Amino acid sequence: MSAVRTRVEAMAPGQTRTEAEAWISWAASAVERLDPLHTPPRLPDIPEPRADDLRPFLGHWSPYGP
Template identity: 85%
Template sequence: MSAVRARVDAMPPGQARTEAEAWISWAAATVERLDPLNTPPRLTDIPEPRPDDLKPFLGHWSPYGPTY
């Protein structure tokens, strides 16, 4: 990004320079917004599993425990 800014700073005043400066501002704001390191990492909330959540993995076994 610094190379782009140096190039724009070397441009003569005018519409092209103004548009380039606006693009640089937009690009810098977008990078800032999308950077995942701008917020501290946190673990996702994992809900407590329910018996019905286990059914697809248990085959003929009951998710509610053994039956006698």
């Protein structure tokens, strides 16, 4: 990203430079937003299992007992 900034800083003032600076700003914010290490890692919330969660795997058997 620093190479792009250096290149844009060397550009003559005008619409092209303004658009490039806007793109750099957008790209930097996108990288910040998508960075998985931006927030501390945490385990996913695992819901409590329910009897109906087993239904697709039991065929003709009932998840509530025999």
